[in-house]
Amino acid sequence: MGEGIMRLGFVQVRVTDLEGARKHYVEIMGLQETARTEDAVYLKGWDEYDHHSIVLRKSDRAGLEKMAFKVHTFEDLDKLEKNLQHYGASIKRVSKNENFKVGEGVQFKLPSGHTMELFVDMEYEGKALPQVNPAPWPDGLLGVGAPRIDHLLISAEKPHETIDFLMKALNFHMSEKVVENEKSETPIAAWLFRSYTPHDIAIIPGKDEGLHHFAFWLDEFNDLRKAGDVFSKNDVPVDVGIERHGITRGQTIYYFDPAGNRNEVFTGGYIAYPDMPVVKWTVDQLARGIFYFNHRQEWIEGFTGVTT
Ligand SMILES: [Fe+2]
Structure with a gap:
């Protein structure tokens, strides 16, 4: 008995x-760089144990090539494949090692055109800490020292279609959504989860196939201060922050990688259970939903307008 998508x-x-x-x-x-090929670099955070959580691929532009979610068991993978087909997705089987160090899986497109994959196995790398009597953090961390990847936020021309698909075909749960007014239910944007955090993926209005950002987890608020120091010291272009989200209650800094992909360092939030009642944000309060401290319109426009 499996449980579907894990993270x-x-x-x-x-x-x-x-x-x-x-x-x-x-x-x-x-x-930590775990492998490098001619056109790709494989990376993981110190608290992650699978071979990689980020693949950088050489290209002539920025953006998201694909996202892959880890599934508990092969039985789950088969069930999800059938369910995906039921909801109209056309599936391509991915063979073992087609993705470097990753076992077999399935690939399909979201209604928004994003490429998504599901897999069960990835080669084990281990944390930067021993498995027995570990220290709370490893020595020798560079810069921000991000422990792990946390979530990503994508854009879609018709967000509700992709939100609906993720919930029905892949059993994502919704933590929060933006709606027109208190009485409306149709999501303009939504925060969805399969793990225990307020979001593993979120969908906002924008161009199809767009990447708004992917985020690294930091353990506490003070780590954001250190990240801000590291960004300034190294001339990393900061987009917004330090800030607080009304939505998810997280705390954040947004910045850009050298290619122009927006990234985020994120901490806080709450534990999300599948039976939690969905939190609604009405569009008139969206500025507070995004930036609770400085809900200024010009910030919101610059922030939501740029995707890769
Ligand atoms: Fe985020």
Whole structure:
């Protein structure tokens, strides 16, 4: 007996300068490089044990190539495949090692055109800490020292279709949504989860196939202060922050990688259970939903208008 999707497994993002991006993610974000090929770099955070959670791929533009979610069992994978087909997705089987170090899986497109994959196995790498009597954190972390990837936010021309698909075909749960007014139910944007956090993926209005950002988890608010110091010291372009989200109650800094992909360092939020009542944000209060401290319109416009 399985339980479906477990968590976000990895994001595969396009970068224009592979070496420049590698340097940023390793030396500034403090990720560990686990492999490198001619056109790709594989990375993981110190608290992650699978081989990688981020794949940087050399390209002529920024953006999201694909996202992959890890599924509990192969039995779950088969069930999800059938369910995906039931909801009209056309499935391509992915064979073992077609994704470097990743076992077999399935690939399909969301209604928004994003490429998504499901897989069960990835080669085990281990944390940067021993499995027996570990210290709370490893020595020698560089820069921000991000422990793990947390979530991603994508854009869609018709967000409600993709939200609906993720919930029906893949059993995502909804924590929060933006609606026109208190009485309306149709989501303009939504925050969805399969793990225990307020979101593993969120969908906002924008262009199809768009990446708004993917986010790294930090353990506490003070780690955001350190991240801000590291960004300034290294001339990393900060987009917004430090801020608080009304939606998810998280705290945040947004910034850009050298290719122009927006990233986030994120902490806080709450524990999300599948039976939680969905929190609604009405569009007239959306500014507070996004930036609770500085709900200024010009911030919101710059923030929501740029995707890769
Ligand atoms: Fe985020």
